Amino acid sequence: xxxxxxxxxxxxxxxxxxxxxxxxxxxxxxxxxxxGAGALTSELCALYKKVVAIEIDRGFEAVLGExxxxxxxxxxxxxxxxxxxxxxxxxxxxxxxAKVNICGNLPxxxxxxxxxxxxxSGAKPDNIxxxxxxxxxxKLCSDPGSERYNATAAAVCYYGTAKKMFDVAKSNFxxxxxxxxxxxxITPHKKAAALPKDEALMYKVIEAAFGKRRKTLANALSxxxxxxxxxxxxxxxxxxxxxxxxxxxxxxxxxxxxxxxxFDLDKI
Numbered sequence: 001x002x003x004x005x006x007x008x009x010x011x012x013x014x015x016x017x018x019x020x021x022x023x024x025x026x027x028x029x030x031x032x033x034x035x036g037a038g039a040l041t042s043e044l045c046a047l048y049k050k051v052v053a054i055e056i057d058r059g060f061e062a063v064l065g066e067x068x069x070x071x072x073x074x075x076x077x078x079x080x081x082x083x084x085x086x087x088x089x090x091x092x093x094x095x096x097x098a099k100v101n102i103c104g105n106l107p108x109x110x111x112x113x114x115x116x117x118x119x120x121s122g123a124k125p126d127n128i129x130x131x132x133x134x135x136x137x138x139k140l141c142s143d144p145g146s147e148r149y150n151a152t153a154a155a156v157c158y159y160g161t162a163k164k165m166f167d168v169a170k171s172n173f174x175x176x177x178x179x180x181x182x183x184x185x186i187t188p189h190k191k192a193a194a195l196p197k198d199e200a201l202m203y204k205v206i207e208a209a210f211g212k213r214r215k216t217l218a219n220a221l222s223x224x225x226x227x228x229x230x231x232x233x234x235x236x237x238x239x240x241x242x243x244x245x246x247x248x249x250x251x252x253x254x255x256x257x258x259x260x261x262x263f264d265l266d267k268i
């Protein structure tokens with residue numbers, strides 16, 4: 001399935017340690033996305049009270065049984081993380097755990113859908129640590145107004161703060177990938193960055209804003225959400241002071257405020 005396997009155990013150990021987020025591991029649980037051959041999994045099992053690893057490829061079943069057979073605090077689920085109910089998983093598997101963190105070497109071709117699922121999940125994981133393509137890491141950690149800032153970065157800002165922890169050279173994988181990698185840590189806000197009246201609507205506003213980057217925010221929202229352009233322009237101007245502003249200039253609070261005013265229009 002196009003995997004590149006991490007061969008440097010020190011990087012796996014470092015990534016697992018970052019995922020703890022300063023908590024005592026033996027009181028916490030971890031969900032691992034894509035254990036592959038189990039390099040990161042073994043380090044997580046050594047730190048956490050319980051680990052649930054979700055792997056989509058059953059071709060790894062025999063390998064994982066061999067490499068991780070010594071751990072009695074591990075459960076492997078063969079399934080698709082994008083179809084996994086994280087709320088139910090946490091309720092069923094992590095009773096007695098003070099915190100539940102998520103960690104994984106994410107498949108680069110579906111990094112964005114996975115990150116969006118995690119930050120939008122009602123489960124609200126206590127910490128997210130992921131190895132991703134370095135270009136994706138730079139986008140996740142970008143600020144409003146920058147060229148890299150996108151819908152995923154805005155959604156992450158609603159959940160918490162993303163920070164690139166370290167880069168990983170190509171030589172640490174087999175086979176050697178064509179791209180550089182980075183480990184990113186996302187910690188939830190202690191105080192909400194925004195309190196939208198309707199989270200789903202706010203996400204629609206964010207996605208519409210970045211779906212047509214060359215358009216003004218008012219034009220993008222009017223087109224994608226089927227709203228009267230005049231009313232949307234008034235809303236954008238009321239929040240930002242500029243009816244012609246583009247979506248990449250807005251922080252999460254502005255997106256939330258705009259979605260609240262759209263919500264009050266009672267048109268969606």
